[in-house]
Amino acid sequence: MALPIRYTLRNLWTRKLTTALTAGGMALVVFVFAAVQMLDTGLRATLVATGQPDNVLITRRGAGAEISSGVDRSQASIVESQPEIASGAGGTRMISKEAVILITLPKRGTGQATNVTTRGIGEAGLMLRPQVQLVQGRAFERGSTEVVVGKSLATRFESATVGSVLRFGGREWRVVGIFDSGGAAFDSEVWGDNDQLMQAFRRQAYSSVIGRLVDANAYTDLKTRLEGDPRLTLDVKRERVFYEEQSQALSKFISYLGLTLSIIFSIGAMIGAMITMYAAVANRVREIGTLRALGFRRRAVLMAFLFESVLLGAVGGAVGIALASFMQLVQISTLNWQSFAELAFSFALTPKIAVLSFCFAIVMGIVGGFLPAVRAARLKIVDALRAA
Amino acid sequence: MRDQRIVEIRNLSKSYQRGGQIVPVLSDITLDIASGEFVALMGPSGSGKSTLLNLIAGIDKPDGGMLRVAGIDIAELSESELADWRAEHVGFIFQFYNLMPVLTAFENVELPLLLTRLTSGERKSHVETALAMVSLSDRMEHYPSELSGGQQQRVAIARAIITDPTILVADEPTGDLDRASAEDILNLMDRLNAELGKTIIMVTHDPNAARRARSLRHLEKGVLTADRS
Ligand SMILES: Nc1ncnc2c1ncn2[C@@H]1O[C@H](COP(=O)(O)OP(=O)(O)O)[C@@H](O)[C@H]1O
Ligand SMILES: [Mg+2]
Numbered sequence: 243m244a245l246p247i248r249y250t251l252r253n254l255w256t257r258k259l260t261t262a263l264t265a266g267g268m269a270l271v272v273f274v275f276a277a278v279q280m281l282d283t284g285l286r287a288t289l290v291a292t293g294q295p296d297n298v299l300i301t302r303r304g305a306g307a308e309i310s311s312g313v314d315r316s317q318a319s320i321v322e323s324q325p326e327i328a329s330g331a332g333g334t335r336m337i338s339k340e341a342v343i344l345i346t347l348p349k350r351g352t353g354q355a356t357n358v359t360t361r362g363i364g365e366a367g368l369m370l371r372p373q374v375q376l377v378q379g380r381a382f383e384r385g386s387t388e389v390v391v392g393k394s395l396a397t398r399f400e401s402a403t404v405g406s407v408l409r410f411g412g413r414e415w416r417v418v419g420i421f422d423s424g425g426a427a428f429d430s431e432v433w434g435d436n437d438q439l440m441q442a443f444r445r446q447a448y449s450s451v452i453g454r455l456v457d458a459n460a461y462t463d464l465k466t467r468l469e470g471d472p473r474l475t476l477d478v479k480r481e482r483v484f485y486e487e488q489s490q491a492l493s494k495f496i497s498y499l500g501l502t503l504s505i506i507f508s509i510g511a512m513i514g515a516m517i518t519m520y521a522a523v524a525n526r527v528r529e530i531g532t533l534r535a536l537g538f539r540r541r542a543v544l545m546a547f548l549f550e551s552v553l554l555g556a557v558g559g560a561v562g563i564a565l566a567s568f569m570q571l572v573q574i575s576t577l578n579w580q581s582f583a584e585l586a587f588s589f590a591l592t593p594k595i596a597v598l599s600f601c602f603a604i605v606m607g608i609v610g611g612f613l614p615a616v617r618a619a620r621l622k623i624v625d626a627l628r629a630a
Numbered sequence: 631m632r633d634q635r636i637v638e639i640r641n642l643s644k645s646y647q648r649g650g651q652i653v654p655v656l657s658d659i660t661l662d663i664a665s666g667e668f669v670a671l672m673g674p675s676g677s678g679k680s681t682l683l684n685l686i687a688g689i690d691k692p693d694g695g696m697l698r699v700a701g702i703d704i705a706e707l708s709e710s711e712l713a714d715w716r717a718e719h720v721g722f723i724f725q726f727y728n729l730m731p732v733l734t735a736f737e738n739v740e741l742p743l744l745l746t747r748l749t750s751g752e753r754k755s756h757v758e759t760a761l762a763m764v765s766l767s768d769r770m771e772h773y774p775s776e777l778s779g780g781q782q783q784r785v786a787i788a789r790a791i792i793t794d795p796t797i798l799v800a801d802e803p804t805g806d807l808d809r810a811s812a813e814d815i816l817n818l819m820d821r822l823n824a825e826l827g828k829t830i831i832m833v834t835h836d837p838n839a840a841r842r843a844r845s846l847r848h849l850e851k852g853v854l855t856a857d858r859s
Contacts, residue, residue: 246744252732532728535689536789537717537745539710623689624681627724 245538245546253522254553264518265557268606271507272562276599277569278500280589282493288587289489292426293482296458297370300451300468303475307488308342309359312447317474324467326460327453330369336454338364341440343449345410345432347399358395360410361428362436370452374428379404379419384435387442390419392429394586398575408432411442427485430575430586452481508606511558515610519551523618530618531626544619551611552604559603566599567591636797636829637663637686642695644681655681656852659695668823668830670843677849679833680801686831687720687799688712700796717745721790723800727782729774729789735761736770739788746793760788764818780811787818791828798822800832804839816842 254261293299300321305311313321318339321327328336341362346355368374368381382388391402401408401417408415415434423429436448455461465478479487523530530543569589642659645652655678663669671679684690685697688704697705700719707715722728729738739760743753761767764784774782783803790798800819804812820842822828834840848855 246737248737249730249732256732528726528728529730532722532724532730533741534713535687535716535720535722536742537713539713624684627684627689627728 244542245533247549250546250550250553253526253550257522260518260521261554261557264514265554265561267511267514268555268558268603269561269565271504271511271606272559272599272603273565274507275500275504275602276563276566276591276595277589278496278504279595279598280566280569280591281574281587282496282500283592283595284587284590285493285496285585286486286489287590288425288585289427289485290482291373291424292428293480293485294371294373294454295480295482296455297481298453298455298461298464299479299481299484300453301449301477301479301484303469303477305477308340308449309344311342311449313339313449313451313476314447317476318448318451320471320474321451321453321468321476324453324464326455326464328456330366330454334366336366336370338367338370338452339436339448340364340367340450340452341436341443341445341448343411343439343443343445347402347408347410350398350400353400356399358399358432359430360389360432360434360439362434362439364436366454367433367436367452370454371423371428373426374421374423376419377422379417382418382434385438386435387413387415387438388418389415389432389434390421391417391433392431393420393422394429394573394575395432396420398586402432411439413442425587427488427585504602508602512606512610515551515554515607516614518554519547519611519614520617522550523547523614526618527621527626527629530621531623531629534621534623535627540619544615547615547618548608548611551615552607555603555605555607555610556600558606559600562603563591563596563599634665635662636665636667636700637661637831638696638698639686640696642682642685642697643693644678644685644690645693654852656685656692659852659854661847661854663829663831665829666823666827668819668842668844669832670840670846671831671833671849672835672840672846673849675835678852679835679849682849683799683801683831683833686797687722688716714745717742717793719796721793721795721798723783723786723790723798723803725802725805727774727779727786727806729782729785731774734771734773735766735777735785735788738774738785739792742789742793756792757788760792761785763791764788778811779807780814783807783811783815784818787815787822791822791826796829798828798830800830802834802836803832804834804836812836812839 300313301308301311302313322335322337330336343360344357345360347358348354349356377393382390389408396402404417404420406417408417461480468474468476468478533543570591573586573588575586639659639661642656644656645654659682671682673679685692686699692705704712704715736757739757740753743756761770764787766781766784769777769781777785804815807815816839819830823830832843840846
């Protein structure tokens, strides 16, 4: 028979300060554990939201990222003429030949020069991204040096506001609008006319070609034909897959860093729990002897102390997850190594992360409480009863 | 029932190991205790009284000899069998009461019943009866720290009798109490023995306590000396 749960609860409650400190240590570890995964999930969500399911993205073979890719005009024309590419209203081809160029802009506040992705888009560029909405001003005029900026960029960079002027590529570019792509990576980009940008930077080749498929099944046909064509040196990917791959390096780094930190911190927290539980056992030796004399078995004593430690972990886990949930209000920006540009994203708490973090806390409780619980269970009754 | 031997001890010995040395504590103890007896075990400090009581109560194991309590050779039981045996047959009264500080008087008395099959309703009525018997019905929700020493020992006695055990063992039950409280406890034990027929084995070195017992045994350096009844 097990000892009553209230015995464990009241023992924890009686030493409130120790309980709070021990659980607090575990809460911090759970916070780090959860926050890092939230960061990773937020990053992926941002990059995945950037891709549309029925868009394809075409780059130079082996380029990996748009920034290191070049698709010359003749190859782009061949892509444009493929039957799998959809046509929009008025017969315009649903395709955008794009130039992606890194520029530097001064950050608001510090004035520090930071890499920013500038994207010259074709006529269908906006239609291919239905998630992009203008929230202020208007779209840029084709054939002009007007640009629109993403909303994360607008808040983080000086002179990225409607009516102001950005200087790059030896020209002045007037900001005429701000757009919102719903948390996608585009929110950290400057968009303008592809021809204007290519002239300013003396580019001969596009970086990528984005096209809308007539239907989702057309993908394999298009990929097979384009990648098999000896005149072409192109990679064809679904846009969503392309952006998922963009997140891999940073995502891996965040995961490994997070896991390493969590493991190191958790060792500290588990030692803390162990010290607390050893002290609890030492303080209750005579109590343990009495329980055993009354007929409670070793296993009941073991479980009571283990449960006490698990409960400490559960409290720590709940507090840690609650703290981490506040991180959802925070937006952070960092350099994405695959595009070499600033990327803004936020922490995303999913049920899976919450459950995983809670389990992590419980495991810390079990590991920290195990040895003290074994010691409690191993006490000889007569020795325990003789304790002061 | 009166003549039935509840405790039968033959040539019992026990020693402890201390710093690599074997220290004999009890040697060649032979003792019978009849059902319904109230025995006081006296002797100087360190003579082995507690050790003998612990062996009878099944919380320690002898080195040799026979130890039969309520017809069972308890030296032969496995550890978990012994735990169940104690829960069923032994009520403990300690010098320092040994109540769980985080449990109320009611919950402390209820503790041994958690090892039985009684329902919570049955447990409640048992506990209330036992606490009424020790005149603590109005202190059921109090924690040990809110009770005097004498009151705590009465709670402990209620806990000891709650399962209606075969024997009650008491190790210096008045050792930590003032005269008046000690008197209360001894009156209570007297009633348990006289009115309810409980078999009580009490270790004490207080002559006032020993006088209340029906019979006396003396231990001297681990050997039982002449009985005085
Ligand atoms: N668990 C134990 N380990 C080692 N020595 C013990 C233990 N229990 C008792 N002793 C020793 O055995 C002797 C008798 O102890 P005890 O039975 O407690 O005496 P009493 O109760 O008569 O004062 C003492 O010398 C004591 O130190
Ligand atoms: Mg003693």
